[in-house]
Amino acid sequence: MSSENQTTRLRILTATLDLLQGGSKSVRMSDIARTAGISRQALYLHFSTRAELLIAAARHLDEVNEVDARLEPSRTAETGRARLKSWVESWGNYIPEIWGLGEALAAMQHTDADAAEALADRMRAVRDGCAAAVAALHRDGDLTPDLSATEATDLLWTMLSVGSWRQLRFDCGWSQADYVARMTLAAEKALIRAP
Amino acid sequence: MSSENQTTRLRILTATLDLLQGGSKSVRMSDIARTAGISRQALYLHFSTRAELLIAAARHLDEVNEVDARLEPSRTAETGRARLKSWVESWGNYIPEIWGLGEALAAMQHTDADAAEALADRMRAVRDGCAAAVAALHRDGDLTPDLSATEATDLLWTMLSVGSWRQLRFDCGWSQADYVARMTLAAEKALIRAP
DNA sequence: ATGTCAACTTGACACGGTGTCAAGTTCAGT
DNA sequence: ACTGAACTTGACACCGTGTCAAGTTGACAT
Numbered sequence: 001m002s003s004e005n006q007t008t009r010l011r012i013l014t015a016t017l018d019l020l021q022g023g024s025k026s027v028r029m030s031d032i033a034r035t036a037g038i039s040r041q042a043l044y045l046h047f048s049t050r051a052e053l054l055i056a057a058a059r060h061l062d063e064v065n066e067v068d069a070r071l072e073p074s075r076t077a078e079t080g081r082a083r084l085k086s087w088v089e090s091w092g093n094y095i096p097e098i099w100g101l102g103e104a105l106a107a108m109q110h111t112d113a114d115a116a117e118a119l120a121d122r123m124r125a126v127r128d129g130c131a132a133a134v135a136a137l138h139r140d141g142d143l144t145p146d147l148s149a150t151e152a153t154d155l156l157w158t159m160l161s162v163g164s165w166r167q168l169r170f171d172c173g174w175s176q177a178d179y180v181a182r183m184t185l186a187a188e189k190a191l192i193r194a195p
Numbered sequence: 196m197s198s199e200n201q202t203t204r205l206r207i208l209t210a211t212l213d214l215l216q217g218g219s220k221s222v223r224m225s226d227i228a229r230t231a232g233i234s235r236q237a238l239y240l241h242f243s244t245r246a247e248l249l250i251a252a253a254r255h256l257d258e259v260n261e262v263d264a265r266l267e268p269s270r271t272a273e274t275g276r277a278r279l280k281s282w283v284e285s286w287g288n289y290i291p292e293i294w295g296l297g298e299a300l301a302a303m304q305h306t307d308a309d310a311a312e313a314l315a316d317r318m319r320a321v322r323d324g325c326a327a328a329v330a331a332l333h334r335d336g337d338l339t340p341d342l343s344a345t346e347a348t349d350l351l352w353t354m355l356s357v358g359s360w361r362q363l364r365f366d367c368g369w370s371q372a373d374y375v376a377r378m379t380l381a382a383e384k385a386l387i388r389a390p
Numbered sequence: 391a392t393g394t395c396a397a398c399t400t401g402a403c404a405c406g407g408t409g410t411c412a413a414g415t416t417c418a419g420t
Numbered sequence: 421a422c423t424g425a426a427c428t429t430g431a432c433a434c435c436g437t438g439t440c441a442a443g444t445t446g447a448c449a450t
Contacts, residue, residue: 008397025305028436042398044438107302110220123366146380154367155381163358171318172349185341186350189384203426223407237427239409392450399444408434415428420421 009046012036016057020100027104029053051115054105058118061098070094071129080137081192087133088160088187091126092180095165102162130156137191144193152191159187204241207231211252215295222299224248246307249300253313256293265289266324275332276387282328283355283382286321287375290360297357325351332386339388347386354382 015036019027029050033040047053074090077083102119109116131153137143143152158164160183168174174182210231214222224245228235242248269285272278297314304311326348332338338347353359355378363369369377 026436029438030436038397039399041400041439045397048438050437147377151377154363154369155377158359158362158367159354161359161362164353164356167353167356168349172353174349182342182346182350186385190381194389221407224409225407234428236410236429240426243409245408394449395447397445397447400442402440402442404439405437407436410433411431413429413431416426418423418425420423 008036008038008042012038012043012046012053013057013060016053017061017101020057020104021097023100023103049112049114051108051112051118054101054108054115055118058098058101058105058122061101065094065097067094074129074133077136080133080135080140080142081188083136084133084187084191085184087129088184089180091129091160092165092183093176095162096169096176099162099166103166126160127153127157130160134191142192144191147191155190156187159183159190203231203233203237207233207238207241207248208252208255211248212256212296215252215299216292218295218298244307244309246303246310246313249296249303249310250313253293253296253300253317256296260289260292262289269324269328272331275328275330275335275337276383278331279328279382279386280379282324283379284375286324286355287360287378288371290357291364291371294357294361298361321355322348322352325355329386337387339386342386350385351382354378354385 012032016027016032019031019035029043030040032053033043036043043053047056071087071090074083074086077086102122105115105119109119131149134143134149134152134156137152138149143149147155165179168179168183169176207227211222211227214226214230224238225235227248228238231238238248242251266282266285269278269281272281297317300310300314304314326344329338329344329347329351332347333344338344342350360374363374363378364371
């Protein structure tokens with residue numbers, strides 16, 4: 001940790017995230033090196049593989065954004081309904097910050113097993129958040145009777161996928177606020193027992 | 196049309212679809228040539244580019260599957276509700292046949308403008324189907340008041356995306372029948388006015 | 391002042407996949 | 421027997437990733 005040269009490593013990571021944030025299609029190792037102000041080979045001194053770099057960037061992003069703190073309100077919500085609402089909002093508002101990286105990781109998951117694993121990890125974490133919200137609903141007796149807890153989790157997880165967000169946000173032109181509002185409503189309709 | 200050598204061209208197209216159908220990660224030009232029983236260069240004699248080949252394969256698939264006929268029941272449904280149900284079923288059951296090709300096309304949409312356009316075309320066609328179902332609901336006064344027709348179309352289109360299907364089908368282990376049944380229900384809850 | 395070590399640089403190269411080029415082969419139609 | 425189209429073999433260029441080798445720079449210790 002402290003034995004590593006943080007400043008160069010950090011410059012690399014932030015360069016990577018900057019390039020990816022823009023949703024730039026294909027971010028090459030040389031692009032990253034250039035924007036970090038070092039040679040392409042110096043990059044390989046720090047990260048021996050593109051996948052490794054992307055994974056490190058993902059971890060770094062998690063730290064910087066204090067993921068746990070952002071999810072706090074959802075975790076401490078009293079009712080299941082409140083928890084669902086809060087979860088959709090927290091996660092939905094986190095997507096814009098990670099989607100570039102997510103798509104880059106997704107694009108290389110078929111050529112690199114580590115990248116696939118890192119992506120799967122993160123998707124699993126999101127799924128856990130969905131499962132917790134569903135469990136809270138279930139506990140309150142508010143879960144719709146036509147879905148098991150697992151099925152409800154599957155459905156919510158899929159509704160909240162990065163791909164769906166991207167499509168609504170960019171292909172359909174929804175604003176971020178629209179996305180959160182409409183998706184919250186859609187999730188409630190799909191999961192909460194009819195009155 | 197008839198001036199072209201159909202048999203080799205056809206062998207190529209079916210080889211392409213066969214390889215893609217399996218959801219094989221990276222189907223190379225040489226893989227396709229080998230399974231079609233010709234040399235890699237002969238492949239380039241027929242399709243000068245990988246994108247061109249994939250696009251031709253997509254068109255061929257549309258013909259072979261008689262897309263229009265499959266969508267007939269949805270188009271002729273009497274009520275909006277019936278139309279929605281039928282549309283989700285028709286399209287949902289078509290996804291398994293095209294998803295491999297769709298993902299291949301999607302994977303190269305950032306490196307090839309023609310591939311992007313071909314994919315966009317097909318997605319637009321799906322969106323049109325969604326819009327028609329929503330319009331029928333709206334006509335019957337059955338559309339939920341908290342979504343405009345456009346928003347409802349956006350939402351339905353996104354719920355029925357290939358990515359969501361892939362996630363539910365493979366990551367969540369849903370059967371095709373499960374997918375259609377649950378998705379129909381979810382679409383109805385999201386779009387139809389509460390009683 | 392000298393030596394050493396780590397971070398970094400330049401420049402070359404291998405590899406895999408796409409696409410191109412040139413020169414042959416095969417064979418049906420005339 | 422000749423032509424032309426479909427196809428073959430084999431070489432090569434390009435790009436992006438990853439590797440290797442040799443040199444530069446500068447901080448720190450002695």
